[in-house]
Amino acid sequence: MPAETQGPLTETVFYVLLALHNPLHGYGIMQYAKEISEGRVNLGAGTLYGALNTLVEKGWIKPVAGDAGDRKKEYVITDNGRATLKIELGRLEELLRNGNRITKGEAQ
């Protein structure tokens, strides 16, 4: 369940939720996060595994019932996951707005 009072998401959770707008398995998530962050975010496989389990428990993502032949588990974001992400984006926008507004004059 997304909470209005939620704290900041970790970078791992943030990128996993973004990646899972399309169904992906673990390796796919790692590649996607690396790609869209232009190589900055390298998710550790151990860290990702723990995050996926926690996110499934939270109901922010869910396993995709895949083809019988494919044993690699795929995941996809849920409505709760999207709602959580939306709240986080609002928070990040606020940070960026305030950060830019207050530092801009000095940075030049």
Place this chain on the structure above:
Amino acid sequence: MSTHIAHKLYWDFEKEEAWLNDKAAQGENLVRYRWGTYTFEQGAPREWIYRIELLPESIRKPSSQRYLQFMSDAGVQTVDTYLSWVYFRKPAADGPFELYSDMDSRIAHYTRVLTLYGTLTAALVATTASGLHSVTSNGLNFFTLPLFSLQIAILIVTASYALRVAKRVRALKAQKQLFE
């Protein structure tokens, strides 16, 4: 393929990991581990990156097996397992290979290592104390002196490693107040 064997005892898994990666840089790739015995296979230099992990549960548990399957799907090979320890490797051509990319999972792993060595230290303190008791009542002799000294030496090494890991956990927790 030519193989060779090395005998070594490590307390510190990070030093062990660094040693395995030094070996791999020379084309000596770990393929098997049992009781301080490392078997290396000769290959090309810098072919593999090695990582060592202590799992929360025994290797035989379904949860551990699921994890190893996930790693294998992510292109990470399980070279060998030993109690709850796993030796992983990934082709160096795939780019950097780290098991953990955030503070929380790194702290959780060190905490597992700390629990293991903390428990080991406590067990050693108990046996050393009972050893000390028998030494004070029977005195040291030709047989008990080396055995007792060895026990104390192991206790010191184990305890000092546990202390180092505890410091590391504290430092990471402090850093976590600033960075994720």
